[in-house]
Amino acid sequence: xxxxxxxxxxxxxxSKAFPGVQALDKVDLDLYPGEVHVLVGENGAGKSTLMxxxxxxxxxxxxxxxxxxxxxxxxxxxxxxxxxxxMVYQEFTLVPYRNVAENIFLGREKTRAGFFLxxxxxHQEAHSLMESMGVPIDTRLPVMELGVAQQxxxxxxxxxxxxxxxxxxxxxxxxLTVREIEQLFETIRRLKARGVGIxxxxxxxxxxFIIGDRVTVLRDGQRIGTRRVAETNADEVIKMMVGRExxxxxxxxYCQPGEVALRVQGLCTHDKLRDVSFEVRFGxxxxxxxxxxxxxxxxARAIFxxxxxxxxxxxxxxxxxxxxxxxxxxxxxxxxxPEDRKRDGIFPILPLQTNVVMAxxxxxxxxxxxxxxxxxxxxxxxxxxxxxxxxxxxREVQYLSGGNQQKVVVAKWLCTGPKIFIFDEPxxxxxxxxxxxxxxxxxxxxxxxxxILMISSELPEIxxxxxxxxxxxxxxxxxxxxxxxxAEEIIRCAMxxxxxK
Amino acid sequence: xxxxxxxLRFSRLLALVLLSMVVAVLNPNFLKISNLINIVxxxxxxxxxxxxxxxxxxxxxxxxxxxxxxxxxxxxxxxVLTQTKLHWSIAIVSALGSGLLCGLVSGILVAKxxxxxxxxxxxxxxxxxxLAFAIMGAFPYFGFPNAFRYIGRGILLGIPVPIxxxxxxxxxxxxxxxxxxxxxxxxxxxxxxxxxxxxGLRVDRxxxxxxxxxxxxxxxxxxxxxARLNAVDQxxxxxxxxxxxxxxxxxxxxxxxxxxxxxxxxxxxxxxTVLVNAMNLLRISSLWQQFAIGLVVxxxxxxxxxxxxxxx
Numbered sequence: 104x105x106x107x108x109x110x111x112x113x114x115x116x117x118s119k120a121f122p123g124v125q126a127l128d129k130v131d132l133d134l135y136p137g138e139v140h141v142l143v144g145e146n147g148a149g150k151s152t153l154m155x156x157x158x159x160x161x162x163x164x165x166x167x168x169x170x171x172x173x174x175x176x177x178x179x180x181x182x183x184x185x186x187x188x189x190m191v192y193q194e195f196t197l198v199p200y201r202n203v204a205e206n207i208f209l210g211r212e213k214t215r216a217g218f219f220l221x222x223x224x225x226h227q228e229a230h231s232l233m234e235s236m237g238v239p240i241d242t243r244l245p246v247m248e249l250g251v252a253q254q255x256x257x258x259x260x261x262x263x264x265x266x267x268x269x270x271x272x273x274x275x276x277x278x279l280t281v282r283e284i285e286q287l288f289e290t291i292r293r294l295k296a297r298g299v300g301i302x303x304x305x306x307x308x309x310x311x312f313i314i315g316d317r318v319t320v321l322r323d324g325q326r327i328g329t330r331r332v333a334e335t336n337a338d339e340v341i342k343m344m345v346g347r348e349x350x351x352x353x354x355x356x357y358c359q360p361g362e363v364a365l366r367v368q369g370l371c372t373h374d375k376l377r378d379v380s381f382e383v384r385f386g387x388x389x390x391x392x393x394x395x396x397x398x399x400x401x402x403a404r405a406i407f408x409x410x411x412x413x414x415x416x417x418x419x420x421x422x423x424x425x426x427x428x429x430x431x432x433x434x435x436x437x438x439x440x441p442e443d444r445k446r447d448g449i450f451p452i453l454p455l456q457t458n459v460v461m462a463x464x465x466x467x468x469x470x471x472x473x474x475x476x477x478x479x480x481x482x483x484x485x486x487x488x489x490x491x492x493x494x495x496x497x498r499e500v501q502y503l504s505g506g507n508q509q510k511v512v513v514a515k516w517l518c519t520g521p522k523i524f525i526f527d528e529p530x531x532x533x534x535x536x537x538x539x540x541x542x543x544x545x546x547x548x549x550x551x552x553x554x555i556l557m558i559s560s561e562l563p564e565i566x567x568x569x570x571x572x573x574x575x576x577x578x579x580x581x582x583x584x585x586x587x588x589x590a591e592e593i594i595r596c597a598m599x600x601x602x603x604k
Numbered sequence: 605x606x607x608x609x610x611x612l613r614f615s616r617l618l619a620l621v622l623l624s625m626v627v628a629v630l631n632p633n634f635l636k637i638s639n640l641i642n643i644v645x646x647x648x649x650x651x652x653x654x655x656x657x658x659x660x661x662x663x664x665x666x667x668x669x670x671x672x673x674x675x676x677x678x679x680x681x682x683x684v685l686t687q688t689k690l691h692w693s694i695a696i697v698s699a700l701g702s703g704l705l706c707g708l709v710s711g712i713l714v715a716k717x718x719x720x721x722x723x724x725x726x727x728x729x730x731x732x733x734x735l736a737f738a739i740m741g742a743f744p745y746f747g748f749p750n751a752f753r754y755i756g757r758g759i760l761l762g763i764p765v766p767i768x769x770x771x772x773x774x775x776x777x778x779x780x781x782x783x784x785x786x787x788x789x790x791x792x793x794x795x796x797x798x799x800x801x802x803x804g805l806r807v808d809r810x811x812x813x814x815x816x817x818x819x820x821x822x823x824x825x826x827x828x829x830x831a832r833l834n835a836v837d838q839x840x841x842x843x844x845x846x847x848x849x850x851x852x853x854x855x856x857x858x859x860x861x862x863x864x865x866x867x868x869x870x871x872x873x874x875x876x877t878v879l880v881n882a883m884n885l886l887r888i889s890s891l892w893q894q895f896a897i898g899l900v901v902x903x904x905x906x907x908x909x910x911x912x913x914x915x916x
Contacts, residue, residue, distance in 0.1 A: 409802060433804035447802040450795040452862050461792050462803040464785040473783045515803065 109172055110135050111300045112157075112188075112269055117166035119152055124493075126152040128324045129166065134269060134300040139291060141303045141311045141332070144321035145344055145506070145534035150304050153321070154271050157302075158190050159183040188269045189262030195254055197261075199247035204229035206246050207261045232260045236290045251395070252283030256290065263294075270294065271302045276310060277532045280395050280560070281594075288314050306534050308337050320344055341535055353567025354539075354546045357586055360384035360570065363421065364523050364554030365437075367406065370415035375401040377578045379415070383523070388545060388555040390569030392562070393597050398578040399558045400442045403525045407432045407439040419523070433462055435523075438516030442527040442558070444505070448512040451501035455491070456482035458500050458511050463519040485514035490540065506537030513541070524548060527558045542568060562590050616855055616871045619904045623875060627882040634885055641764065647877040648770035649825040649832075650847055651870055655777045656821030657848040658869045659814055662781070664794040664861025665714060665721030667818045670848050672732030673706045674841030677823035679736045682745030682836040685752060692752040696827055703823025704816050706732055711812030725815075737838055746835035756832025766828050773821065777866045790814060794861025847876060854904050875904055 112134040119127040127149045134140050144150050155161040157168070159180035168175045170186045197206045204225045205212075213221040213228070229242040238256045246254055255275060262270055272291075276284045291301060291314055305311060311318055312332060320327040320343040327343045363382050370379040375398050383389045391399045404410045406417060408427035417424050419435050432439070441447035450458050459482035460467055467481060468474060479496055486494050489510040491503070500511055509529070516524065526545065530538040545568065549555050559565050565572055566588075574582040574596040582596040627634045653670060660667040677699040684695035706728055713724035758765040781787040789810045793800045801807050825844065830836045853859060854875060855868020879900050883893045 407802075429801060429804040430806055439802065441802055446796075447798050450792055450799055450862070453791060453795050457788060457791070461788070461800075461805070464788060464805075468785050471785045473785055473788060475783070519804075 108135075110169075111171065113169040114153070114157065115167050115169065117153060117156060117168075118164045119149075119156060119161060120164055124324075126324050127156075127163075130321065130324070130326045132302075132319055132326070134302060136268075136298040136300050137295045138316045139295060139301045139303050139314050141305060141315035141318040142321065143305065143308075143311065143318060143340065143344060143534075145536045148321040148344075148534070149324040150321055151273075152324075154190065154273065154302070154304070157183065157188060157271065184265065186269075187265075187267050188271070189265060189267035190271045190273065191255065191258045191262055191275065192273050195258055197246045197254060197257060200245050202245050203233070203240055203242040203249075203257050203260075206257055207232065207242075207264050209261070211265075228264070229260070232264055233257075235293070236260060236263070237293055238286065238290065250283070252279045252286065255279070255287065259290065263299075267299065269300050269302070271304070273304045274306065274532055275303070276305065276307060284310075306532065306538075308340060308535070311340065312337070322346060344535055353563070354543045355388065355549075355568045355570070356546070357570055358386055358550055360387040361552065364419070365406070365556070366416075366418040367402075368416045368418075370402065370405060370417070371413045372401060372405050372410055373413050375578050376405060376412075379575075379578070379580055381573050381580055381583075383554045383556050385522070385554045386549055386552050387570045388549045388557055388568055390565040390572040391556060391558045391575060392565045392572055392593055393575035395560060397575040397597065399575050400527055401578075402575070403439060403442075403527050403556070403558060406525065407437060409439075433519055433521075436519075436521045437523045437525065438462075438519055438521035439525045440509075440512055440516060440527060440529055442531070444509055444512055448515075449500045449508050452499055454497050455486065455500055455503070455511060456496040459485055459514045459518055462515050466519065481518055482514070485517050488517075489514055489544065506533040509533055509541070510537070513544070521553070523554045523556075525556045525558070528560065529557065530559075530561070530564065562593065565593070566590060615908045616868055616904070619907050620871050620875050620878065622907075623878055623882075623900070623904075627878065627885070631882070631885045634882060639881070639885075641767070643874070643877050643881050644767050644770075645764045646881070647873050648764075648766040649828045650844060650851070650877070651770050651873045652773050652828070653822050653825035653844050654848045654851045654869045654873055655773055655866055656818035658852040658855075658857050658864065658866055659777070659781070659790060660721070660818045661849075661852050661857050661859055662790050662794045662861055662864055663811060663814050664797065665725075665811070665814070666849070666859070667710065667725045667815060668722060668845065669706060669710055669725040669728035669732055670818065670822045671841040671843070671845035672729045672736065673703050673819050673822040674826040674829070674844055675838065676706065676732045676736040676841075677703050677826035678830040678836040678840050679740045679745070679838075681752075681827055681830050682748070683739055685748045686745045692749050695752065696755075699827050700820060700823045703819035703821075703826075705819070706822075707816035707819025708812065710819070711815030714815065715808040715811035733838075740836075740838065744835055744837040748831065748834055753831050753834055756828050756830070756834075766832065769824070769828060773824070774866055774870060781865060786810065786813065791862050794858075794863075796862070847873065850901055851876065854901060854908075856908065872904075875900065 110133040114130065114132045116129045116131065117127050118129055130149065130153060132153065142150050152161065156163045159178055159182060168178055198209065207229045208225050213224045215221045226242045233240050233242065236256060236259065240249065240253055240256065246257060249257065275287060279287060294301060303315065315332040317329055317331055318335065318340060319329040320340060322344060362385055364385045366382040368380045370376055379402055391402065393399050401410060405412045408429050408431060417427060450461065456478055460478050467477060482496055486496065491507050491510045491514065500508055503511065529541055545555060557568060570586050572584040572588065572593065573580050574593055576597060584593060633639060653674060657667055657670055680702050681695040681699040684690050684698055685692060710725050710728045713719045714721045755765055760768055781790065789805050792805060793807055793810050797807060826841060829840060851872030852864060852869040854872035855864065857864025857868060876897060879897060880893060883896060
C-alpha cells in the first residue's frame with residue numbers, strides 16, 4: 104500500500120509569464136494517491152497553463168515540481184510520462200478509423216519477434232483494461248463508431264495502460280450525457296481505489312461536490328485557496344472564483360412575446376430529422392432540450408442552411424423561404440452560434456478584429472473595399488460591450504481562453520445585426536463568470552425584441568433561461584412546455600417516455 | 605518600433621540583405637546599379653507567377669497547373685502573333701483569357717466537385733500541357749512584332765518594363781489582400797473553411813476567384829517571358845512551378861492556409877535570384893549551383909524560424 108500521507112505530486116510556487124500576462128504567479132498544488140483534486144477557475148485563470156507545465160509542454164519560470172517527495176531537476180514531456188503523468192484533454196487524440204485496442208497501444212504495439220503485431224495479446228490486455236474500468240467495450244470496434252463518452256473511456260484506458268499514477272482530466276464531462284457522466288464517475292471511483300491521483304478540471308460545480316475530495320481555486324494566475332470539498336459549499340467556491348458574488352445565475356425575467364419570427368413546419372433531413380415543427384417569437388427565448396444526438400444541432404444547421412432539408416417549410420418573419428444557405432440566412436437576419444466553436448466558430452490564426460467582422464463584410468463594406476478604421480471601430484465596439492479579455496484587437500483568437508473565444512463568436516453575430524439568434528450550447532466549456540455574462544446578454548437581447556432559440560444540454564440553463572421549452576427525442580419534437588415546468592418532466596420526455604405534452 | 609518587433613517583422617528581409625552583403629564582399633560588381641536592375645528584371649516573371657500561387661496557398665490549396673498555364677498562355681500568344689493576322693493586343697487578351705479559363709476549371713473542380721486542390725490542378729497540369737502541345741505542334745513560334753516585344757524588352761524611365769509590370773502586380777495584389785473583403789475572405793477560408801462557411805461566406809465563389817487569379821497571373825508571367833525571349837517553346841513554363849511554391853513558403857506563407865502575403869513572396873524570389881546571379885558572378889560551375897540553391901532555401905527558412913524563436 105502506498106503511503107497515503109505522502110503526496111504523489113507537489114507543485115510549489117509555480118510561476119509563468121507570457122508576453123504581457125503573468126499567467127501563473129507562485130501557484131501551489133498537491134495531489135495524494137487515491138484523491139480527486141478538482142481544479143476550478145474562470146477561463147484564463149491559469150488552469151491550462153499549470154497543467155501544461157505539469158505535462159512538460161511549457162517550461163516554468165520559477166517553482167519546483169516534486170514527485171514522490173523528490174524534487175525534479177529536469178522536466179520535459181518524456182519525464183512527465185515516465186513519472187506516470189497522463190493527460191486526457193477535451194480534444195481527443197484518438198485515431199478514428201483504428202480500433203480500440205490499436206488506439207490504446209498506439210506507438211507501443213505489442214509484437215511477436217519484434218516485428219509482427221500481436222493482435223491477440225493487444226485485444227486481451229485492452230479488454231481487461233476496459234473491464235477493470237467497468238466499461239466493457241468491444242476492442243475490435245473502430246473508435247469512430249463509439250460515442251463521445253466511450254471514446255473518452257478509451258482515452259483514459261490509454262493513459263492507464265501507460266501506468267499512469269497521476270491522471271489529469273480536462274473538462275471530461277463537457278460532451279457527456281447524464282448517464283455517461285455517471286459511468287465516468289464510476290470509473291473514477293475505481294481508479295481512486297487503485298491509488299491513482301486525479302486532477303479534475305471542470306466548470307460544473309455540481310460535479311465538484313459529487314466526485315471531488317479537495318478543490319483548488321485559481322483566479323488571474325493566483326491560487327485563491329484550497330478547500331476540502333466536505334467543508335465548503337457552492338457559494339464559497341463561486342465567490343473565490345470570481346472574486347465577487349454572482350447573485351443571479353439565470354437573469355431571465357419573462358416578458359411579452361411578439362410576432363412569430365421563425366416558424367418551422369415538418370422539417371426533415373435525410374438522415375436525422377423527422378417532421379420537426381416549432382416556432383419562435385420576437386422577444387422570446389425558446390429552449391430546445393434533449394439528449395445528445397436527439398437532433399437539436401441538426402435542426403439548427405438545417406434552419407441555417409448548413410445541411411440540406413428534404414421536406415418541410417421554414418418561415419422567417421412571416422415569409423416562406425424556399426432556398427436557404429448560410430449567406431441567405433445571414434441576409435435574412437439569422438445568426439447561428441455553433442455548437443462546435445473551434446470548428447465552426449472561430450478563425451484561430453486570424454486577429455480578433457477580423458474574426459468579429461467576418462460574417463458582416465458585405466454589410467459593412469458593400470463596395471468590397473475594406474476600411475481598417477471602420478473594422479477596428481466595429482470590432483472594438485463589441486469587444487467592449489461583451490468585455491472580451493484581453494481587448495487586444497490584433498491578437499490572434501487562438502490565444503484567447505474558451506470563454507473569450509465564445510464571446511468573439513457572439514460578437515461576430517452581433518456585428519451582422521441579426522433579429523433571430525440560434526445559440527447552440529452557448530456556455531459549454533465556459534467558466535461561471537463568463538457564463539453569467541452570456542446569460543445576462545441573452546436576456547438583454549430578448550428584451551430588446553430579438554428572437555432566440557437556445558439549444559442546451561444543461562437542464563438548469565434550459566429551465567433558467569427559457570420562456571418556452573421544446574424537447575427533442577430521436578429527431579422529432581416530442582413535447583412543448585411552459586416556463587416553470589419542473590426538471591423531472593423534461594428529462595422524462597427527453598428520454599423518450601410517452602405522453603408528454 | 606522595438607528591435608525585437610523589427611526583427612520579427614523583417615527577419616526574411618534580413619536574410620536577403622545578409623546574403624547580398626556576403627555576395628557584395630566577394631564581388632563588388634554585384635552592387636552595380638545595372639546588375640541590381642538586372643536581378644529584379646530576371647525575377648519579375650517569377651514574382652508575378654508566384655503571386656498567384658501565394659493567393660492559392662492562402663486558401664490552404666495549391667496550384668500545380670501554374671507551369672502549364674504559363675506554357676499554354678505563351679503558346680496561345682505565339683500562335684495569335686505568328687499564325688494569324690490579328691493585332692498583337694488580341695494575343696495578350698487571348699493569352700490572359702486562357703489563364704482565366706484554366707483557373708476557372710481548376711476552381712470549379714476544387715470548390716464544386718470538391719477534389720483536393722493538388723489533384724484538380726495536377727489534372728489541369730496535364731490538360732494544359734497537352735492543349736499547348738496540340739496547338740503548337742513540333743515547331744516553336746518566334747519573331748514577334750516589336751510592339752509586343754516591348755513588354756519584355758522595353759525600358760521606361762530607365763527601368764525595364766517587366767519590372768514596372770511586376771511592381772504594379774505586387775502593389776495590386778498587396779492592396780487586394782489587405783484592403784478588400786474578398787482578400788480578407790481568402791485568409792478566412794484558409795484559416796478555417798468550416799467557420800468560413802458557417803459565417804455565411806460564399807466559400808465556393810471565393811475559391812473559384814482564387815484559382816482564376818492564379819491562372820491570370822501565370823498567363824501574365826508567360827506573356828512577359830514570351831515577349832522577352834521573342835520565341836516560345838513547349839518547355840517555357842514548367843521550370844516556374846517549384847520556385848512558385850518555394851518562394852512564398854520561404855517568404856512565410858503557410859502551406860496550410862490563412863497566413864502570409866505577397867511581401868514575403870517577393871523576398872523569397874529575390875533570394876533565389878540573387879543567389880543564381882551571385883554564383884554566375886563568382887563563376888561557380890552550374891553543376892554546383894543547384895546544390896547551393898537547395899542549401900540556401902533551407903538556410904533561409906531556418907534563419908527565419910531561429911529569429912522568431914529567439915525573439916518570441
